[in-house]
Amino acid sequence: MMRVLALLGLLLLAAAPLPAASELAEVAARIEQPQVLRGRFEQDKQVAGFRKPLHSSGRFVLARARGVLWSTEQPFASQLVLTGASLSVESGGSTRNIDAADEPALAAIHAVLFDLLGGDIAKLQANFTIVAQLLDADRWRLQLQPKPGLFAQAFTRIELEGARHVERVQLFEVNGDRTEIAFREFDQAAELTADEAARLAQ
Amino acid sequence: MRSESRFQRIAALLWLLAIAAVGMHQWRFWQQSRLDANVLALLPQAEQDALLQAANARLAALGEGRVVVLVGAAGFAKARVAADAAAAVLGRDATVLRRVDGDVAASAALVSALAPWRDRLLTSAQRAELAGGRIEDWSARVLAELYQPFGAPRLLPFASDALSLWPQWWAERTAAAQARPRDGVLALAGEGRQWLLLEFESVRSAFAVSGATPVSDAVVAARTAARTQVADAELLAAGVPLHAEAAAAQASFEVNTIGWGSFLAVLLLVWLTFRSLRPIALVALSLLVGCATALSVTAWWFGQVHLLTLVFGASLVGVAEDYGFHWFAARQGQPQVPRPALLRQLLPGLVLALATSAVAYLALGLAPFPGLRQMAVFSATGLTAAFLTVVCLFPLLDTRAPTRTRFADACAASLAHWPRWRSNRIGWSIAVFGVVFAVAGCWRLQANDDLRQLHAAPAELVAMQERIGSLLGLPSPAQFFLVEGDDVEQVLQREEALAAALDAHRALGDLAGYQALSQWLPSAARQADNARLSAAVETAVIANVATATGDALQRADFTREPLRLADLRALASGERLARTWLGSVDGRSGSIVLLHGVRAGALPALTASAATVAGVRFVDRTAGISELLGRYRVGMGAWLVAGYFGVLLLLSLRHRRSAWRALLPTLIGTVLTLAVFGFAGWPLQLFGVLALLLLLGMGVDYGIFLLEHPGDGAAWLAVALAGISTLLAFGLLALSATPALRAFGLTMLIGEVLVWLVTPCFRPAAAHAEPAQVAA
Numbered sequence: 001m002m003r004v005l006a007l008l009g010l011l012l013l014a015a016a017p018l019p020a021a022s023e024l025a026e027v028a029a030r031i032e033q034p035q036v037l038r039g040r041f042e043q044d045k046q047v048a049g050f051r052k053p054l055h056s057s058g059r060f061v062l063a064r065a066r067g068v069l070w071s072t073e074q075p076f077a078s079q080l081v082l083t084g085a086s087l088s089v090e091s092g093g094s095t096r097n098i099d100a101a102d103e104p105a106l107a108a109i110h111a112v113l114f115d116l117l118g119g120d121i122a123k124l125q126a127n128f129t130i131v132a133q134l135l136d137a138d139r140w141r142l143q144l145q146p147k148p149g150l151f152a153q154a155f156t157r158i159e160l161e162g163a164r165h166v167e168r169v170q171l172f173e174v175n176g177d178r179t180e181i182a183f184r185e186f187d188q189a190a191e192l193t194a195d196e197a198a199r200l201a202q
Numbered sequence: 203m204r205s206e207s208r209f210q211r212i213a214a215l216l217w218l219l220a221i222a223a224v225g226m227h228q229w230r231f232w233q234q235s236r237l238d239a240n241v242l243a244l245l246p247q248a249e250q251d252a253l254l255q256a257a258n259a260r261l262a263a264l265g266e267g268r269v270v271v272l273v274g275a276a277g278f279a280k281a282r283v284a285a286d287a288a289a290a291v292l293g294r295d296a297t298v299l300r301r302v303d304g305d306v307a308a309s310a311a312l313v314s315a316l317a318p319w320r321d322r323l324l325t326s327a328q329r330a331e332l333a334g335g336r337i338e339d340w341s342a343r344v345l346a347e348l349y350q351p352f353g354a355p356r357l358l359p360f361a362s363d364a365l366s367l368w369p370q371w372w373a374e375r376t377a378a379a380q381a382r383p384r385d386g387v388l389a390l391a392g393e394g395r396q397w398l399l400l401e402f403e404s405v406r407s408a409f410a411v412s413g414a415t416p417v418s419d420a421v422v423a424a425r426t427a428a429r430t431q432v433a434d435a436e437l438l439a440a441g442v443p444l445h446a447e448a449a450a451a452q453a454s455f456e457v458n459t460i461g462w463g464s465f466l467a468v469l470l471l472v473w474l475t476f477r478s479l480r481p482i483a484l485v486a487l488s489l490l491v492g493c494a495t496a497l498s499v500t501a502w503w504f505g506q507v508h509l510l511t512l513v514f515g516a517s518l519v520g521v522a523e524d525y526g527f528h529w530f531a532a533r534q535g536q537p538q539v540p541r542p543a544l545l546r547q548l549l550p551g552l553v554l555a556l557a558t559s560a561v562a563y564l565a566l567g568l569a570p571f572p573g574l575r576q577m578a579v580f581s582a583t584g585l586t587a588a589f590l591t592v593v594c595l596f597p598l599l600d601t602r603a604p605t606r607t608r609f610a611d612a613c614a615a616s617l618a619h620w621p622r623w624r625s626n627r628i629g630w631s632i633a634v635f636g637v638v639f640a641v642a643g644c645w646r647l648q649a650n651d652d653l654r655q656l657h658a659a660p661a662e663l664v665a666m667q668e669r670i671g672s673l674l675g676l677p678s679p680a681q682f683f684l685v686e687g688d689d690v691e692q693v694l695q696r697e698e699a700l701a702a703a704l705d706a707h708r709a710l711g712d713l714a715g716y717q718a719l720s721q722w723l724p725s726a727a728r729q730a731d732n733a734r735l736s737a738a739v740e741t742a743v744i745a746n747v748a749t750a751t752g753d754a755l756q757r758a759d760f761t762r763e764p765l766r767l768a769d770l771r772a773l774a775s776g777e778r779l780a781r782t783w784l785g786s787v788d789g790r791s792g793s794i795v796l797l798h799g800v801r802a803g804a805l806p807a808l809t810a811s812a813a814t815v816a817g818v819r820f821v822d823r824t825a826g827i828s829e830l831l832g833r834y835r836v837g838m839g840a841w842l843v844a845g846y847f848g849v850l851l852l853l854s855l856r857h858r859r860s861a862w863r864a865l866l867p868t869l870i871g872t873v874l875t876l877a878v879f880g881f882a883g884w885p886l887q888l889f890g891v892l893a894l895l896l897l898l899g900m901g902v903d904y905g906i907f908l909l910e911h912p913g914d915g916a917a918w919l920a921v922a923l924a925g926i927s928t929l930l931a932f933g934l935l936a937l938s939a940t941p942a943l944r945a946f947g948l949t950m951l952i953g954e955v956l957v958w959l960v961t962p963c964f965r966p967a968a969a970h971a972e973p974a975q976v977a978a
Contacts, residue, residue: 054349075750089350
């Protein structure tokens with residue numbers, strides 16, 4: 001009997017995942033950090049009160065340490081420009097600018113979008129407890145559990161999946177809403193175009 | 203003779219019973235230690251109307267017991283480590299401080315509790331947007347947000363809050379608090395640091411007479427702990443308990459120095475004069491009984507004894523010894539006279555002395571300051587008890603008269619050598635010089651009615667409080683608007699009118715913000731208007747979104763009843779939200795609107811705008827109290843002048859044309875004291891004027907004694923001893939850290955010295971006559 005228990009213990013130990021830190025470091029090493037990353041996105045949002053998911057698609061530009069341009073093309077055009085200091089939404093010909101200092105909570109949540117897209121694990125760790133899982137030689141998955149505070153009030157968890165880049169983000173909000181974003185057609189660059197730089201500098 | 207002895211025994215027995223009762227009361231009193239350290243308790247209540255009183259009481263209650271601690275460091279992580287270390291130390295002793303839950307958890311429950319009235323709760327910016335915005339713009343904005351990766355964080359389902367108005371309303375509600383939830387704690391940035399907010403409540407409500415400072419000690423230990431973890435960590439703490447402890451510790455120290463200091467000095471004088479243990483023991487007995495009775499009666503009368511009463515009362519020791527001195531000086535001078543006969547001789551003089559001193563002390567209670575009334579009752583009772591101890595017990599206990607001593611003889615003999623003022627060239631030169639000095643000094647005299655004279659808060663505590671106040675954006679408890687109305691609805695509508703005026707000033711940067719009940723509970727009229735506005739826009743926008751997404755959507759229903767005061771207060775944190783509501787007082791309803799972050803110099807503009815709103819008045823407690831102190835300074839000054847005329851009239855009845863001899867020294871002493879204050883640049887305060895009133899009551903005594911017993915060495919000896927011990931007591935009071943008591947002590951000290959020195963100069967020319975009969 002004792003032997004069986006000991007054997008069982010050994011088996012359980014073997015099945016336990018390796019120390020998370022090393023896997024997390026491995027994931028961080030796999031994610032590339034280009035100066036500029038462009039691509040397309042497909043987003044499905046399941047919002048409480050809506051029977052059908054809200055589907056949208058468009059293009060994004062992620063400029064390291066500068067910000068994000070999020071251009072929705074379908075079902076209608078709108079622009080989200082996100083920098084460290086401000087957030088602006090343009091749709092239907094009108095633009096709303098929000099100063100990060102005025103709405104720190106909103107700014108903080110949007111800043112996470114920036115970190116999620118870039119797979120910036122070091123920054124995400126400030127607000128989330130992260131469990132990494134290596135799927136094969138290239139692919140990985142991260143489970144983000146918000147630490148108590150602002151993010152715990154907004155999200156129950158966030159899941160990321162990818163290889164050289166983040167390819168899939170799933171957001172589970174506290175109010176039951178769920179957002180799934182798939183990224184593809186990645187294109188790395190060293191510089192922003194003049195137009196992109198101008199929009200981010202606004 | 204025999205019946206007299208029996209009467210004496212009965213009196214002694216009755217007084218011993220009273221002393222026993224006082225002793226029992228004292229035993230319980232020191233165990234419960236019902237001492238009041240709140241400076242504001244000293245301030246008058248009678249002059250304020252009921253609503254203002256309620257406002258002041260509410261503000262006092264809000265701050266009571268709360269200790270706010272901010273732990274700061276260069277970064278959030280460091281600040282957190284330091285704060286954890288500090289919190290562990292602060293919460294170590296559960297009998298001292300209790301950690302109070304921050305608002306982190308409470309706010310989540312509140313959000314859902316108020317959700318049924320979501321459509322009735324709008325910010326003024328939202329009202330303007332809803333009233334002025336186009337439906338197409340709203341629809342485009344809502345659709346864009348719906349398709350964004352993150353919409354604005356939603357607190358309610360789309361159908362209940364399509365425009366995401368609710369989170370904005372909450373953002374404005376919590377904007378006043380600079381500290382925001384971060385990783386489960388409340389944090390803020392300021393002064394180039396990250397700060398964590400820790401809130402505690404002091405578990406003890408009473409303050410120890412021992413001068414122990416458990417809360418302050420815990421704060422100091424927590425600061426050390428925080429610095430041990432993070433070298434550059436800073437810990438700020440503020441709260442009424444810290445001030446109260448500092449005041450209690452200071453008062454405890456002063457009660458001991460003044461009380462025991464003058465006690466020992468009095469006993470030393472007794473020893474020098476009588477060289478016998480019996481007088482020391484009996485004088486000590488009369489002083490202890492006097493002080494204990496004073497304390498018991500004051501505690502019984504007022505319910506609580508204020509610390510400053512104790513400090514002031516400690517100086518009583520130097521006054522209450524008079525009766526014992528008189529008894530033993532008379533015994534020493536006439537050892538052959540039987541004790542009952544001697545008492546009969548002394549009694550009229552002692553009664554007169556007690557009456558004048560007690561009346562002088564009770565005159566302090568003329569001003570409607572509860573603190574002064576306590577001091578008046580304390581002093582008058584203490585004197586009476588010391589007097590009764592001398593009269594009832596001394597004749598029975600003092601079985602052997604003290605022998606003459608060299609010190610006593612030298613004192614008694616000194617009167618004959620004292621210079622007398624004569625109407626010659628030297629005399630008039632001195633008089634002219636004195637008048638010039640007095641006029642020049644009084645010319646320079648300045649008045650000061652600053653409230654801070656009542657309160658000697660350590661500068662370090664005040665500085666920390668100011669930093670915490672500006673870091674946290676705490677409202678000032680000293681300046682606020684009082685809103686008055688017939689009922690809740692009218693008060694709320696007036697608050698809303700005031701809020702509109704304040705919003706305009708906030709846009710100009712005149713103030714950072716304000717706290718008002720109407721922010722949580724709009725008037726019923728405003729609520730109805732809000733419900734109408736949001737229903738109109740939201741119904742149209744939801745219809746547009748339904749068309750765009752092809753979904754069948756419908757706006758959720760809201761309660762049709764307005765949010766009422768009772769609903770708000772019934773919530774878990776409702777009482778906290780309604781804390782500025784004063785309720786109905788004398789048929790009038792009222793609330794306070796608190797301001798924070800008022801720009802220096804912007805106050806006049808604020809009050810001018812608010813003055814246009816009906817039922818709103820600005821209350822500046824600091825200025826109000828200063829004005830009151832000033833008014834009473836002038837009023838008591840008039841009483842002082844009237845007192846001089848009254849005393850002159852009384853003295854004239856008995857001493858006819860030599861009455862001036864008793865009064866002039868006190869007058870000279872008073873005027874010269876004022877001149878000294880003028881030259882020294884010390885301002886005249888209400889408490890200085892009160893001291894001059896007391897000086898009149900006591901200073902005249904010396905003159906009376908020398909008029910009653912011209913050339914009597916024993917009377918002079920008693921006067922001299924009384925003078926020296928009184929000087930000691932008030933001299934020690936002049937060392938107090940409380941400016942008011944210091945002013946009182948200093949005035950008495952200088953005045954007494956002058957009166958004491960000047961009085962024998964005006965003794966009658968018959969100074970070399972035979973000692974007169976002591977009996978008056």
